[in-house]
Amino acid sequence: MAYEKGTAHQAFGDVAPGLADYTDNLLFDDVWKRPDLSPRDRSLVTITTLIVLYRQNELPYHLKLALENGVSREEIIETITHLAFYGGWPVAATALNIARKVFQDASQ
Numbered sequence: 001m002a003y004e005k006g007t008a009h010q011a012f013g014d015v016a017p018g019l020a021d022y023t024d025n026l027l028f029d030d031v032w033k034r035p036d037l038s039p040r041d042r043s044l045v046t047i048t049t050l051i052v053l054y055r056q057n058e059l060p061y062h063l064k065l066a067l068e069n070g071v072s073r074e075e076i077i078e079t080i081t082h083l084a085f086y087g088g089w090p091v092a093a094t095a096l097n098i099a100r101k102v103f104q105d106a107s108q
Helices: 007-012 017-027 039-052 059-068 073-086 089-107
Strands: none
Touching (some): 007 017, 039 059, 039 073, 039 089, 059 073, 059 089, 073 089
């Protein structure tokens, strides 16, 4: 499920072509490819941020991407467990339910 160029244009380019350009070209084609953090590390940072900010819409996509980038299911669960104490129990519980569904979908 690596990010395919043009995905943002397909998702919302008709409404916000400028934001789609930034997403496709700047975020995923530049920021995510910078050499000082691996894609795996970027995925861990991203899912951590999405969890504590309660960004449920984006979390499933980034959990799938994290798995593809080499983050294990166990590391994802440990991240969520750790965040229960720093980000709050409700965001961790919600993230666990989302992760469960992502893991189930990935197994099919």
